[in-house]
Amino acid sequence: MGEPASKVNVSREQLATAVRALCADFGHDYWQRADEARAYPHEFVDALTEAGYLACLIPEEYGGMGLGVREACVILEEINRSGGNAAACHAQMYTMGTLLRHGSAEQKRRYLPGIASGDLCLQAFAVTEPDAGSDTTRIRTFAERRGDRYVVNGQKVFISRVRQSDLMILLARTTPIDEVEKRTGGLSAFIVDLRDAGEALRTAPIDTMINHESCEVFFDGLEVPAGNRIGEEGRGFRYIMSGMNAERILLASESIGDGMYFIDRASDYASARKVFGRRIGENQGVQFPIADAYMDVRAAAAVRDEAAREYDGGEVRGEGPNIAKYLASRAAWKAANVAMDTFGGWGMATEYGIERKFREARLYMVAPVANNLVLSHVAMHVLGMPRSF
Numbered sequence: 001m002g003e004p005a006s007k008v009n010v011s012r013e014q015l016a017t018a019v020r021a022l023c024a025d026f027g028h029d030y031w032q033r034a035d036e037a038r039a040y041p042h043e044f045v046d047a048l049t050e051a052g053y054l055a056c057l058i059p060e061e062y063g064g065m066g067l068g069v070r071e072a073c074v075i076l077e078e079i080n081r082s083g084g085n086a087a088a089c090h091a092q093m094y095t096m097g098t099l100l101r102h103g104s105a106e107q108k109r110r111y112l113p114g115i116a117s118g119d120l121c122l123q124a125f126a127v128t129e130p131d132a133g134s135d136t137t138r139i140r141t142f143a144e145r146r147g148d149r150y151v152v153n154g155q156k157v158f159i160s161r162v163r164q165s166d167l168m169i170l171l172a173r174t175t176p177i178d179e180v181e182k183r184t185g186g187l188s189a190f191i192v193d194l195r196d197a198g199e200a201l202r203t204a205p206i207d208t209m210i211n212h213e214s215c216e217v218f219f220d221g222l223e224v225p226a227g228n229r230i231g232e233e234g235r236g237f238r239y240i241m242s243g244m245n246a247e248r249i250l251l252a253s254e255s256i257g258d259g260m261y262f263i264d265r266a267s268d269y270a271s272a273r274k275v276f277g278r279r280i281g282e283n284q285g286v287q288f289p290i291a292d293a294y295m296d297v298r299a300a301a302a303v304r305d306e307a308a309r310e311y312d313g314g315e316v317r318g319e320g321p322n323i324a325k326y327l328a329s330r331a332a333w334k335a336a337n338v339a340m341d342t343f344g345g346w347g348m349a350t351e352y353g354i355e356r357k358f359r360e361a362r363l364y365m366v367a368p369v370a371n372n373l374v375l376s377h378v379a380m381h382v383l384g385m386p387r388s389f
């Protein structure tokens with residue numbers, strides 16, 4: 001197992017080396033077995049937690065590493081470049097960002113030390129609903145204020161790792177949409193203690209083509225103490241969006257890691273595999289697409305680095321995070337297809353690992369935000385064009 005990185009003044013290179021060493025203990029066979037059994041990779045998540053990496057964004061005063069998004073990017077990128085799947089636990093890193101930036105001092109004291117130590121698992125982030133889809137302002141899950149509590153009714157879909165979590169960040173309406181001036185108003189964010197939920201919260205797994213632990217979540221009169229509302233009532237959309245910007249930069253890093261995984265594997269294979277008496281990588285038809293895909297991943301990484309630097313410097317706009325997520329997901333997907341082509345039939349054989357990563361890499365074209373919605377964000381908010389929907 002790799003040595004934990006020092007909490008103080010850790011360089012990005014040291015961090016990458018330490019994470020790489022940790023990931024070396026969880027190779028292809030480990031991830032393949034978890035994928036086939038649709039099993040949660042507990043051993044890997046425990047090792048990351050123990051090394052402190054999942055608490056890297058939590059300030060030192062609460063027991064975390066006190067690092068920035070730039071360093072968190074290094075961790076997630078290395079996991080995916082090693083062939084692993086950081087999606088199993090990435091939300092433990094950034095979901096608490098909403099609490100950290102917008103929660104009360106009491107909420108931070110109550111939850112952050114436990115999240116930092118790994119005693120409390122906060123990996124669930126509940127926004128998406130079946131009827132609203134990408135149009136978050138149309139969510140219908142409603143939290144009605146009754147005295148010192150809210151009573152929540154409604155339904156979410158694709159809520160990842162809810163079954164592994166102790167806590168969940170929830171976005172719900174607190175004012176009906178037809179009573180607010182702006183559609184983004186009247187939404188509130190809550191920290192839900194899943195351990196107290198009992199029968200009022202039910203989950204049902206959604207089988208997907210990847211090992212991802214996503215669920216439908218049904219709320220039937222779930223009581224949440226008013227003290228668990230994050231920030232002001234009605235301003236939850238804004239709080240959630242600031243967390244989502246970090247999420248986009250971090251998931252872009254997973255795509256960059258995936259992209260480099262495919263390129264590493266494809267270039268090694270093309271340099272070794274002989275057909276027609278020569279290595280397949282001697283053919284420009286094989287080597288050029290790999291070089292082309294590599295350059296796309298490098299370009300996406302540069303945009304991701306810039307977005308992470310800006311985010312750590314206090315930038316709140318979504319331009320950089322959205323562009324990074326879009327470019328990185330496309331670069332990874334291109335690299336995935338190039339690796340598939342390079343491996344020929346063996347790309348589809350589970351023993352080579354390419355097909356598993358191919359399935360995993362596809363997710364980021366649609367989540368956490370569909371790439372079409374990124375295009376519309378850039379067209380409207382960056383280029384000033386009219387709203388298209």
Ligand SMILES: Cc1cc2nc3c(=O)[nH]c(=O)nc-3n(C[C@H](O)[C@H](O)[C@H](O)COP(=O)(O)OP(=O)(O)OC[C@H]3O[C@@H](n4cnc5c(N)ncnc54)[C@H](O)[C@@H]3O)c2cc1C
Nearest residue numbers: 125126127128133134158159160212367368369370372389
């Ligand atoms: C494995 C997995 C894990 C997930 N985990 C979570 C989670 O933990 N928490 C959570 O809240 N959500 C989660 N999601 C949900 C994810 O964020 C949504 O799937 C995603 O935002 C898209 O929403 P949708 O699936 O409803 O697609 P829709 O909104 O129905 O969109 C379908 C298609 O139409 C396109 N489209 C829609 N409107 C427009 C438009 N106006 N212009 C152009 N194109 C448009 C979209 O780009 C997309 O291609 C997860 C999803 C998956 C698959």
